[in-house]
Amino acid sequence: MTSDFPAGNYRFIPAVFQYSSGAAADAGFEVERVRFDRPLPLAEGFARIARHIQAAGRPRTAFCACELRSPAAFSEDGFRAFNQHYVKTLAEWGLFDGTINPVARSNVCPEIDPPAEPSFYAFSFTRTTSSTTPSFVIAGSAEARDGPGSYPERIVRYRDLSPQAWKEKVRFTVEEMERRLGEFGFEWSDTTAAQVYTVxxxxxxxxxxxxxxxxxRSGLTWHFARPPVVDLEYEMDCRRVLREIVI
Structure with missing residues (x-):
C-alpha cells in the first residue's frame, strides 16, 4: 500500500525510518534524477541538493530519492548510527516526522576507490511537467527478508555463495523489485533503468x-560495489525517469 506525500507531490511505499521502498511522482509532476560528477560528502551534498531543487522553483520537500556511496560495509550497529545521523537533515527539511520517511534510497560501498566518507552519488526530486508519462524510483534492496531479527537471521542463504545460494539471493532481490513495482501498479516493462550492486x-x-x-529491458548497469551491511552480497534498484542530468 502506498502513502501520499503532498508536500513533495509524490506518493511512496512506507518502509523503515531511514528510507521508503520507492517514490512515484503525482499527476502533473515528474521525477528528475541528478548525478554528481564526483560524489559529495553528506553535508556538502545536502547543501548542493537544496540549491538545485530551489533553483528549479521547487521546495526541499520535493526531494524524493537519493543514491549514496559509503567507504565500506557497516556493522549492523554502525548502519543504525549512520541512519540516525542521515535522517536529521530530512527532518529539518520537513521530510521525516520522526517515524515515517518518504525518501527512497540506495547506499552501497564501492570496492575500488571508495569515498573517504559517506557521500551522495545522485538524487531525485519532483518537478512540474505537462507530460502524462509516469515516473518513479524504486529504492535499493538486497537479499534480506523484512521483519524482526538481526541481519544474519534475515539474509537469504547467509554466508553461502554456492551456485544455488547465489541463484536464490538474486531471485529474492528481483522478486522484491517486482513487489515494489507492483505497489505502484508498474512492472519491469515500465522501467527505464536498472542497477545491480555486487562484487x-x-x-x-x-x-x-x-x-x-x-x-x-533497458540494459543493466553493474556497479562494482557491496551492499551497505556486512554479509549482504547483492543489491538492486530500478527507476522510470525521463529527465536525467549530471552536475
Missing part, C-alpha cells in the same frame, strides 16, 4: 533471473 560474478544466473524476467 561477485552474477552472470551465471543473469539470463534466467534477470533478462528473462524483463529486468534488463
Amino acid at each position: 561477485h560474478d552474477f552472470h551465471p544466473v543473469m539470463t534466467d533471473e534477470l533478462v528473462r524476467r524483463g529486468a534488463a
